[in-house]
Amino acid sequence: MAKLFAVTIVVIAILSAIPIVMNYWGPPEDISTHGHGIDEQLKDTMWEAGISFLASQLILAAFIWQYSGRAKGAQLKTFPGGAKGLVVAAFVLVGTEILALGVIGQKAWAAVYFAPPNANAMTIQAQAGQFAFYFRYPGPDGKFGTPHADKIDEGNQNFFGLDPENDVDARDDIVSGELAVPVNKPISMLMHSKDVGHSFYVRELRLQQDFVPGLDLTVHFTATKVGKYEIVCTQLCGLGHYNMKAYLNVLSQDDFDKWMKDKASQ
C-alpha cells in the first residue's frame, strides 16, 4: 500500500509537469512592448516552482517508500543536520529565490506601471458598463468632450453621455465598440466604469486592469503585431459577465487612418 502510494505520487508529479514542459496550453504569443519582462518572469518562476514541486513530491514519495511498514524494533534515525539545517536551508534557498524574483519582478511591474506616458502617445478613453466596452477617440480637434453620467442613453447610442449640442469638443468625438489602434503606436488609455467593477484583459497584450467605479485609471501599452485580439472582462460584473467582450484591432497606420475616416463619416 505504502509503496503504491509512493509510486502514485511520483506518477502524478511527473504527469503534472508534462503539459507545462511541453507547453500544451501556455500563454499565446506576446504582442506588447512590455510583455517580454512578464513572460521572462513567468518562465523563471516556473523553473523555480517546478523544481521545488518535483523535489518535494519525490522526496515525500522516497521517504514513504523507504520508511513505511518497518518493524517495531527498527532503529529510528534523525535526519542529518536536523531542524537547524532545514531552517537554514529554507532561509537560504527561499530567501535567494525571493530576492532574485522580487528584484527582477519589480522591473517587469515597473515597465507597466511606473513608466511615464510617451509624449507621442495617442489617447483613448475606455468605458466599461454592463456588459460592453466602448472606446472613444478625440477626433480631429484632439479634445475629448466632457462625459455626463446622467446623459448616458444606450437607446440613442450615447454611450458616454456626451452633450454635442452644448459641448463643441464632443461634436467630433469618435465612439467605437472595438478598440482599434495603430501598430507600434504608444497608447495611453483612460479607463472609466459607468456602473460596477469590470476589468480589461487582453492575453496577447499581457495587460489586465480593473475598471473601478469612481476612480479613473490610465494604462499605457504599445501593440507590436497587426491582428485582432479578444478583450474580455475579468471582474465579476453581473449576469452577462461571461459574454462581455470586445476586440482589440491592431492595424497598420494606413489601415488605422482609413478606419478612423470611416468611423468619422458614420
Place this chain on the structure above:
Amino acid sequence: MSEAAVHHGPPQTFLRKYVFSVDHKVIGLQYYGLALVAVFIGMVLSWLMRFHLVWPNAAIPGLQLLSKNGAPSGVMTPEYYLSLLTMHGTLMVFFVLTNAPFAAFGNYFLPIQIGAEDMAFPRFNMMSFWTTMLAFVVLISAFFVPDGPPISGWTAYAPLSAVGKDAGPGLDMGQNLWGLSIAIFCVASLLGSLNFIATTLDLRAKGMTLMRMPLCTWAWFITACISLLAFAVLLPACLLLVLDRVAGTSFFIPAGLQISDHMQPHSGGSPLLWQHLFWFFGHPEVYIAILPAMGIVSHILINSMRKPLLSYKVVIGSMMTIGFLSYMVWGHHMFLSGMNPFSALVFSFPTLVITIPATILTLIWLGSLYGSRLQITSASLFALGFISMFVSGGVSGFFLAQPSIDIYLHATYFVVGHFHLVMGVAAIFGVFAGTYFWFPKMTGHMMNETLGKVHFWLSFVGAYCIFMPFHYLGLAGNVRRYSSFVDDFLQPLLPVHKFITISAFIMGAAQLIFLFNLAYSRFWGPKAPDNPWDCTSLEWTMPSPPPWNNFGDVHPVVYHDPYQYGVEGAKDDFIMQTSPEQVKTMVR
C-alpha cells in the same frame, strides 16, 4: 493552570444533552455535523456548475424545482450559475473550512488535550454554535427568496453587491441575506475565538505548560488569535455593506453611477474600501482554514511515524510567523484593483516571505519522515496526502505573489486551482485525517479502514485530476467566473473542462463512501479501545467516548511534552503525557 475549572452538572433532558448542550464535545460534533451538511450542499453546487460549464444547454432534471426562474425546464441561466457560484464559495469558506478544522475539532479536543473539564465559557460556546446555525439558515434561505441567491461571488465586490436590484438578479433580498448571514457568522466566530483563547490560557491542567501542548492545540490557539482579529474587521464591513443597501448610506458606492438606466442616489463611497476590508479578513481566513489542518496533520504524522518531529518549537514558531504575516499581505488580492501601483511591491514582499515559514514546515515534515517507522492507516494517508497537496497548492502561490505575473494570471483558473488545492483540498484532507484518527474517541467505534483507504485513493487522485488542469487553463488565460465559454480562445480548452467535470463527478461520488463509512461505523463499527493508535496525548487516557465531564473528578497531571515516541528503555515505544515514567533518551 488556574483551578477555576468550569462546573456544570450532567445534562438531564434530551434538549440539554443533544440540542442546547453546553458540553464542548457535543458542540464540536454539532459543528462537525453542520460542516457536513454545508460541504454536501457546496459539493452538489459545484457538480451543477461543472455540468453547466461543459453542457450549457443540457437540462439538469429537477433543477427547476429549486428555482423556477434560475433554471426554467432544468437549464441553468447565466445568472443562476453565478448564484450557485456565490453560494458554493460562501458555504465552503465559512461553513466548511472555518467550521470543520477549527470549530469542530477544536471544540471537541482542545479542552481535553489541555486537561480541562470544558471550555472557559460553556454557555458562550453553545451560543457560538447556535449563532453559526442561525447564520447558516439565513444564508440558505437566500435559495428560497423570489430573486434567488446573490450573483456577486463570495467576495461580494462593491458596488455590484451594494447598489441593490438595479445591478441584476439576486442583488435584492438575496444579497441582504448574504450580508446578514456573514455578519452573524462573524459574531459567532468572535465568541468562539475568545473562548478558545481563554480556555487555552486559563484552564490547562497541572503540569500542562504551553510548551507541552500538542501541536494541534497550538494550531487551534493561534487560529483563534487570527480569527479574533480577522472577523472583527469583516463584521463592520458587512454591516456597512448592509447599510449601503438598506439605509441609503454610501460607504462603498461612489457618485455618478448609472445602472440599468437609473442614476444611483449615492455619492462619496469607495469600492476599494470594501476590497481592503474584505481582504484584510480574507487573507487571514486562508490561514484560519489551513493552520488547524497543519496542527492536526503534525499530530497524526508524529503518531504514525512513531517519532517526534525534528523540532516542536520550530513548528510552533513557523505557525505563529504565518499567522503574523497573514495580516500584511491582503493587498496581493488587489494588485490590479487600481490601488497605488507602488503598494503592490509592498504587499508582494511579505507574501513571498510567507513562503519561508511554509517551506520550513514542509521540510520539517519531510525531514521527520526520514528514519521513521511510518504506519499506513487511513488517517496517516490523508496526513501525507495533505503534505503533497500543500506543496502543490503552495508553489503556485509563488507566481501569484508577484504583481508582474499577476497581470497575466489574475482572475484566471490558475488562481482558482491555487486556492482550491492549498486552502480547500489540503484543509479538507486535514479534516479527513482528523476524522479517521479521532472517530474512535468521539463515537467509541472504529471506522472501516478498507473503505477509508478506498476513499483516500479516489480523493487523492481525484483532487489532482480536478485541480492540476485548473493551472493549465489559467496559463492559457481561461478567465474564472464565466458561466459558459463564448470567447474564441476558450473553445480549444473545452476538452480540459470536460475532463475536470468528469473527475469532479467521480471524486464527489467517492465522498459518499466516506459518508457511508461514518454512518455505518457509528453504529456497527467494532468497539474502540481507549487508545487504539498508541497515542500520547490526554484524550487517549479517557474512555471512548469520553464521559460528559471529561476526566471525571480526577484532575489530570501532566509530566511530559506531548510527543514521547520512540523512547528507549520505556515499556512501550511511547509514554503518555500523564505517565510519571521517567525517560532517558529520545530520538529527535
